[in-house]
Amino acid sequence: MSLLEVCLTVCYAGKGNLSSGKIISIVAAIVAFVLLLIAGFCILRWKRKNKYNTTNTPSRCSAANDIMTIESLQFDLGTIAAATNKFSDDNKLGEGGFGQVFKGILPSGQEIAVKRLSRRSGQGEKEFKNEVAVVAKLQHRNLVRLLGFCLEGEEKLLIYEFVPNRSLDCFLFDSEKGRELDWSTRCKIIKGIARGILYLHEDSQLRIIHRDLKASNVLLDREMNPKISDFGMARIFGVDENQGNTSRIVGTYGYMSPEYAMHGQFSVKSDVYSFGVSVLEIISGKKNNSFHQVDGFEDLLSYSWELWSKGTPLELLDPTLRDSCLEDEVIRCIQIGLLCVQEDPAKRPSMATIVLVLNSSNVLTSVVPQRPASFFRYKNKSSIPTSELEFNQSRFSSMPSSINEVSISETYPR
Structure with missing residues (x-):
């Protein structure tokens, strides 16, 4: 029934008993009530619309800002070609399955390292830019800084800060430079x-598993401070994710955890294992996957554990360090290294615990390392070749070293 019909009905029903003034008052009241309902409905609808717009505006701005951030990182190909003398061999710093690395100097005088991705890479433009945007946000003094990228035609280039002292392995496994x-x-x-890996695992915006931590992927600056590089094989996890699996194993034998090498399972504890191998290499000056057997030991890990179990851990120490070391520090680092390479991921400490212990003055007396996972033992159980495995070219395999998959068994509080 319309408002007019209501009014007429009221007038008809009451014309015998009501005065015209009262009828007008009743009609006015009804009209006012209806108008209030309409006004209330309009206000409610406006508030809902305004709330929706307020909620969605930041995400739109964020998306726009992300695009602007990516574009602000883009370098012109001509600039990079000039900086590297057209990618001349004289400027080449290294080469691997990912492509080549060149030294360059920008017009401003800044030194850079340019990673020129192999054209065999199957990564698309969108994926390439997205990963650049993520890695460019990683800011830590123990990570190599990504300055930008170049994407023109078939060229995919990554531009990094230049780290003058090359990689750790150039010193560590050289009899002269090791001194x-x-x-x-x-x-x-x-x-x-340790601080750099802790940042990737717990302090960056996303949980990142490096998956290829080794001496050749640690660069040294002028003051010999380490900078972790090469995020080409790393995996990015959300903060609530803690385990991943893959059917394609990528990395380097001798540094891969057994659960990853044999079953494709990876996590923060995979990086912990690689860190442990690196610690024992740094202490001994010997490379795990080319360790010459000593008294029948299979690898550096087995040799280190045997010395520890016999109560003679200092025999592991590089002879050139005898006069410069603090024995308690050496023993503490050996213990940490052995705890990191336990076969069971749950028995490996978290990077937060490792950093805490490294900065303490006491040896861990309550934790006893068990026999570590043997490189040769799990190599013989696996069909994967013993040489360095091929980089996964479908991922971001162009940075001064790794980013993209994971499996986690975190037993320590973050």
């Missing part, structure tokens, strides 16, 4: 690597 790494320097390198 430049006294104990205090090696201890500083161990602590710096």
